[in-house]
Ligand SMILES: Nc1ncnc2c1ncn2[C@@H]1O[C@H](COP(=O)(O)OP(=O)(O)O)[C@@H](O)[C@H]1O
């Protein structure tokens with residue numbers, strides 16, 4: 079069983095437009111309304127591939143009802159933690175060349191009691207878990223140490239933990255020794271406080287995160303694929319996307335694919351990159367199913383071309 083935690087879930091609206099002009103009126107050409115938040119997306123990706131997943135989410139207000147109703151389309155075991163504040167709505171605007179502009183709300187404040195109930199629900203939900211994925215931003219009212227403290231509690235339950243978050247919550251989580259962290263380019267650069275221009279910079283930054291406590295680092299790099307740095311070495315993998323539709327949720331699909339592929343080593347990296355690339359070819363934050371996956375197109379290399387420059391798309 080894979081358990082995911084989304085402290086700050088959302089109802090995602092992905093709006094397709096012919097072009098985005100600041101200050102202009104835009105008539106949408108398509109709209110996708112989907113359950114959102116990184117842990118929820120990881121769970122959606124797993125169950126879309128026949129893998130059991132349980133998602134722990136605080137959900138309040140009319141939007142919370144909508145989120146739970148949207149989730150009923152998936153065979154996810156949903157553990158709902160009652161909350162007073164409404165679930166946020168996040169909007170992504172997609173242009174015809176697949177450029178994404180994201181507008182993420184902060185989310186409603188979680189009280190101390192709701193936060194404690196969320197942490198207890200995760201520990202209970204993890205009783206039969208092989209992995210727990212803690213993912214996404216923290217809502218107002220929740221201390222940056224929330225994920226770190228959760229990881230320490232889960233360590234006692236002997237479960238592997240993957241973390242996909244950013245900023246202070248990521249920095250704090252590293253000190254708790256998670257099995258795996260999955261930053262994207264921006265989150266990794268922020269964590270080491272310097273720009274990353276080459277694959278060599280990415281490996282240096284990932285190595286730094288490992289020195290702070292992360293077991294393995296899986297860095298997602300948009301069209302440059304992903305880099306894995308762990309005890310056994312460094313790998314880089316990438317896959318072509320022939321017609322990109324939407325990268326919303328691609329990182330979540332990538333993490334889900336990595337876990338589904340075994341959660342360690344080059345084979346898992348290939349699986350992750352195949353799932354990420356497939357997600358990019360699908361609208362909104364639609365998660366890939368087996369028929370979308372093209373693992374044979376993934377190119378994987380032990381080691382990296384340290385001087386290879388990263389593209390500008392992420
Ligand atoms: N334009 C693209 N072409 C090919 N693969 C892509 C593209 N964008 C994303 N991916 C795949 O999706 C994964 C996650 O994308 P990324 O944008 O790095 O994550 P996040 O959504 O967390 O920001 C990448 O590691 C890569 O495998």
Ligand SMILES: O=P(O)(O)OC[C@H]1O[C@](O)(COP(=O)(O)O)[C@@H](O)[C@@H]1O
Pocket residue numbers: 086088090113114115116117119168182213214215216325326327328329330331363
């Ligand atoms: O918690 P955050 O950082 O605001 O991110 C939440 C948003 O990220 C998503 O999980 C998509 O994630 P990625 O595009 O990074 O894979 C959306 O579903 C959600 O709206």
